[in-house]
Amino acid sequence: MLHIVNKSPQERSTLESCLRVARPGSALLLIEDAVYAATRGNAAAEKVREAAQALKVYALAPDLEARGMKDAAMSEVTLVDYGGFVDLVAGHAVVQSWL
Amino acid sequence: MKFGLMVSTGPYTHQASDTAFQFAKAALARGHEIQRVFFYHDGVNNATKLTEPPQDDRHIVNRWSKLAAEHKIDLVVCIAAALRRGIKDEVLANGFRISGLGQLVDSGIKADRLVVFGD
Amino acid sequence: MMTDEIPGDEPAGPPGGKVKKFMFVNRKAPYGTIYALEGLEVVLISAAFSQDVSMVFLDDGVYELVKGQQTKGIEIKNFSPTYRALDGYDVEKLYVERESLDARGLTEANLIVPVQVLSAMEMGELMQQQDVIIGF
Numbered sequence: 001m002l003h004i005v006n007k008s009p010q011e012r013s014t015l016e017s018c019l020r021v022a023r024p025g026s027a028l029l030l031i032e033d034a035v036y037a038a039t040r041g042n043a044a045a046e047k048v049r050e051a052a053q054a055l056k057v058y059a060l061a062p063d064l065e066a067r068g069m070k071d072a073a074m075s076e077v078t079l080v081d082y083g084g085f086v087d088l089v090a091g092h093a094v095v096q097s098w099l
Numbered sequence: 100m101k102f103g104l105m106v107s108t109g110p111y112t113h114q115a116s117d118t119a120f121q122f123a124k125a126a127l128a129r130g131h132e133i134q135r136v137f138f139y140h141d142g143v144n145n146a147t148k149l150t151e152p153p154q155d156d157r158h159i160v161n162r163w164s165k166l167a168a169e170h171k172i173d174l175v176v177c178i179a180a181a182l183r184r185g186i187k188d189e190v191l192a193n194g195f196r197i198s199g200l201g202q203l204v205d206s207g208i209k210a211d212r213l214v215v216f217g218d
Numbered sequence: 219m220m221t222d223e224i225p226g227d228e229p230a231g232p233p234g235g236k237v238k239k240f241m242f243v244n245r246k247a248p249y250g251t252i253y254a255l256e257g258l259e260v261v262l263i264s265a266a267f268s269q270d271v272s273m274v275f276l277d278d279g280v281y282e283l284v285k286g287q288q289t290k291g292i293e294i295k296n297f298s299p300t301y302r303a304l305d306g307y308d309v310e311k312l313y314v315e316r317e318s319l320d321a322r323g324l325t326e327a328n329l330i331v332p333v334q335v336l337s338a339m340e341m342g343e344l345m346q347q348q349d350v351i352i353g354f
Binding site for chain 1: 100102107114115118121122124125126128129131211212213214215216217218
């Protein structure tokens with residue numbers, strides 16, 4: 001299953017809820033303001049690092065780039081472009097956007 | 100693969116409509132089909148031809164119209180959500196049509212994946 | 219009940235086609251935003267398509283089900299009685315996450331309809347079994 005989160009972890013608790021519910025082996029894609037969660041030194045970094053042990057964690061590179069944060073991306077997170085986003089959706093039978 | 104998309108935020112305020120558009124473009128580039136884009140909640144505001152962004156900004160509405168024309172994509176605006184927000188046939192941009200919520204469920208049934216973009 | 223009948227909008231569900239599992243995820247409180255109400259409208263429509271429908275209440279979404287809502291003072295329609303009508307639409311699978319209730323000082327006794335309370339883990343398992351997940 002693919003979970004998609006688009007909120008900054010410091011503004012909303014969406015990422016936290018997603019991580020509480022997501023089962024091991026799932027994939028997590030961070031897009032839009034959620035990409036801040038994938039950057040080194042942010043308050044949620046430890047949570048993301050921990051989650052990356054049970055989940056495959058991805059972040060949308062164009063969103064990191066747009067926000068000037070691409071170089072800060074954590075090594076535990078795999079960067080994808082929009083084509084990679086499409087592949088992730090195609091590759092998972094169940095997809096949930098955490099709005 | 101057939102993708103159905105749902106967009107639930109208006110243009111410009113939130114990035115969701117942009118992300119949905121980039122997703123659609125990338126999916127088409129990979130040979131997938133966009134079966135329908137369903138606009139719900141404030142997403143219905145993506146459909147008005149009265150939209151006039153500054154010259155140096157992207158035109159979110161026209162961009163959807165153009166993509167729909169090039170790839171025969173069904174752009175559906177939810178009637179209940181649209182009427183609530185003053186979106187009617189007379190303000191619809193090219194390629195958009197107003198229809199019922201059933202079109203969203205129908206998309207979920209017919210598409211291989213339904214992806215939601217919103218706030 | 220709240221959504222207009224649209225000509226040419228006939229359900230495309232069975233017979234013939236495969237029944238899909240639809241899960242509607244409600245994570246937002248009522249009234250502050252329209253998501254809960256418009257989400258409910260989708261659920262009611264989906265009932266006409268003979269699919270396997272479930273509704274999930276997580277995080278602030280559990281506030282949608284709280285008993286005793288009185289909206290006269292804010293002049294917004296109180297749609298909470300509609301949750302009790304879901305049964306009549308054959309929408310019988312209502313799931314609430316225990317952690318979300320606990321975090322809000324709520325119990326099942328505070329809710330307007332009977333629900334099944336699941337742990338976060340059980341909720342995650344249930345999500346994985348779906349075909350279509352729509353969140354509001």
